[in-house]
Amino acid sequence: MMCFNHHKKNSVGICKHCGRGLCEACVSPLQESVACKDRCENHVRRLEQFVNKAVLSRYNTTFVGSMLVGLLMAVLGFFVSSSEYPSSPYDMILWIFAGLFFLNALRYLGQRNGPK
Numbered sequence: 172m173m174c175f176n177h178h179k180k181n182s183v184g185i186c187k188h189c190g191r192g193l194c195e196a197c198v199s200p201l202q203e204s205v206a207c208k209d210r211c212e213n214h215v216r217r218l219e220q221f222v223n224k225a226v227l228s229r230y231n232t233t234f235v236g237s238m239l240v241g242l243l244m245a246v247l248g249f250f251v252s253s254s255e256y257p258s259s260p261y262d263m264i265l266w267i268f269a270g271l272f273f274l275n276a277l278r279y280l281g282q283r284n285g286p287k
């Protein structure tokens with residue numbers, strides 16, 4: 172495929188918005204996507220921001236939620252273990268739940284930072 176603006180140059184990418192072939196001079200330097208310079212940049216950037224926001228907010232909600240529940244369980248476990256029955260089975264169950272929720276939160280954090 173050739174560049175839409177420079178018919179003698181090979182395209183290095185295709186615009187995400189209009190699908191035109193673009194050479195190095197015509198490609199807008201956007202993160203992870205290709206857009207026509209000064210033409211489709213805003214469209215593609217908005218699309219990208221929307222996608223990023225949707226993905227990040229989904230992970231953040233899950234992550235924060237898991238952390239909150241984990242903390243709550245840990246606090247409950249602390250209070251139960253400092254009561255007059257330090258080694259009750261209920262105490263153990265609370266700690267196991269706290270651990271599970273923390274692991275869950277860490278897993279989501281790992282997914283966010285890991286390779287795509």
Ligand SMILES: [Zn+2]
Nearest residue numbers: 186189207211
């Ligand atoms: Zn375009």
Ligand SMILES: [Zn+2]
Nearest residue numbers: 174177194197
């Ligand atoms: Zn070009």
